[in-house]
Amino acid sequence: MSRVVAVFGGRSEIGHAIATRLAAGNTVALLARPGSLDTEVAACRAAGAQRVIPIEFDADDTDSHDDLVARVEAEAGPIDIAVLAFGILGDQADAERDHRAAVRILHTDFVAQASLLTVLAERMRQRGTGTLVAFSSVAGVRVRRANYVYGSAKAGLDGFASGLADALHSSGVRLVIARPGFVIGRMTEGMEPAPFSSTPDQVADAVVAEIESGKRVELWIPWQLKAMFSVSPFIPRAVWRRMPR
Template sequence: MSVVAIFGGRSEIGLEIAARLSAGNVVVLASRPGGERPEVAGAERVLHVDFDADDVAEHGAAVGAIEAETGPIDIAVLTFGVLGNQKLAEADSAEVVRIVHTDFTAQASLLTVLANRMRGRGAGTLVAFSSVAGQRVRRPNYVYGSAKAGLDGFASGMADALHGSGVDLVIARPGFVIGRMTEGMSPAPFSSTPDQVAAAVVKRIREGGPVEVWIPWQLRVLCFVARFVPRAIWRRMPR
């Protein structure tokens, strides 16, 4: 029996991943206080935990409390995040700080707490969610994109630091995901659904493979080509 912890336990992708990993396991759904408490079919036990990702000072205590209740976390998936308001961010630095804090600082903090615990045990799997938006940051969403770029770099370096430790860090790089977070926005080329993202991530967890998981795989080629697009053209690219 494994302990699967989803940090961002009400996110669509997180719940899809939990459903795929639930059979016979303990599933921890860690999310902000209040709101719905989703069920996860097939789990041996589902534990709902109040967790404020932005309160980085409490990350260590939060993880410690979970493990005191369930035992060591075997698989930890970080699915919390905000898209933010780009227009507002360009006029208000507080919105910039809010986006970067949740999408980079809080992620890096929690990954560090979890990695240190898993490295001490010599086992565990971590999943961090980057984005193609961070591969070459675009004008229409440069605040969100830059936060994801920072997280991608951090997670890439951490994956190398963890090599040989028994801890597996997976970096998921989905493109546009059709769901609550992007409601009202026109889907971009090679969009995916939470179900498709979860399927790709769980396949990688179970079967192993490269650190990076591109969802869908075609985005890897597109992002490679994007590096060579002249800036004069790139700055006019849509979201």
């Protein structure tokens, strides 16, 4: 049965990888900031998508989210799977000196995510079906000095998504909370990989497998991170300092 897959952040490495893995036989809406999506559209078509619909969107324009989702569903049909794969790492040093830089990170990585999740969840709840994917991070599980602005945004998102998942219980709507560790890619270029790092492809494989399984709500990538963080007081200090952003 054909499904409608909407990837918000379709130009991101993880978003793109997830879109191509879910493309076969489905309609894929790729949403990203202004700019060409030709490469991503072609990859989804090559992966077997029935239709690929590129749409520009500004995640930070929360007032537009209702109309944005309505437009996606008008062009593609009711969304079956929505993946929120957008976000910014920001610059910690700038955010410590300039409150506006801190607010930009918090707004994109928490406020905008919560806004869009709320809009999507309500539409899916009314239909009694759907799957949402929110990207938290181990950076939000234990906020560190090295990136506490980004980490606090992810901590807020993790709490919001956990509560929303509970609120959606028995509604027919499922929210998967993905908690990857350090992801080696464009966003972290130039940084030293942390223990238990992963690639965008590995994250996408884990997320898609979770979507198709219909089981858990919380997804740690890789799974070993859950055990490490559950016993974090016993993690050697040298290792803890290099834990994922």
